[in-house]
Amino acid sequence: MASRDYKDILGGVLLMLTGIVFALGAHNYNLGDAARMGPGYFPSVLGWILAVLGVLIVLPALRRPGERIVVQWKSAALVLAAVLYFAFSLPLLGLVLAAAGAVFISSLADHDLTWRGRFILSVAVPVLMVLIFITGLGMTLSPFPW
Template sequence: MRIKSQRDFWSGLMFLIVGVAFAVGSLDYSFGTSARPGPGYFPFGLGVLQALLGGVVLFKSLTIETEGGDPIGAVAWKPLLVIVAAIAVFGFLLPRLGMVLTLPVLVCMASLAGDEFHWKDALISSVVLTVGSWIIFIWGLRLTIPTWPPFLQP
């Protein structure tokens, strides 16, 4: 069997492996019911869905011919490292600074991964995403995410 699209083959394989890993990893958690899903319900469903998507993309890469074999280009190291660093910094700062101060740091750091960075755009995105996250996670879902730093709590 010949690979007809390298890009689709490797991305499909990656999706398939990560999806199966998440589905298998979620088996240690309780599923609950459809009316009251447990902590394993959502990751298992997403893992299976991602694995199915990966399987479809993988199948497509082996059956549908693309011009020139659609080769994989060079790895974009700068965006990859900046995004991974931004997520790590977010995980480190969230319990220390709270969501309201940590989300703008995340957005501004992640904005640096692109070729065109403008402070105005990053700050507008930070405000919109912070307000939206507060509405969804704190007000709507009532999650216990620290909103403000501990030293500003009453």
């Protein structure tokens, strides 16, 4: 028996789930109608479109042979840890230190990146974030905890 095209199946399922979550979450807002769209109309329609596209990806992939997916659990955990670190440390440490730490943690998932490269990324990304979000867009984010 041939193996399934697991990459497309996983991608389609994730697309479906994302669409369904956004579509259902949009129902907490006023939907309105096509002539007078409420704040929940666009996310709802887009969510259901994503869910249908996910189905259209999964159905043909169920019949197509492909290689099994090898999940890099350590890399996935490091990226998730970086996102959680950023989310929880932003109010405490400010944008620069939170972003630097998150970039460093997520860079550990890339086995080809050198320590010098990790350091450069951990400095460059927070600088760009300050330039884009605080200076350019005028967002009220604290760059440092002091």
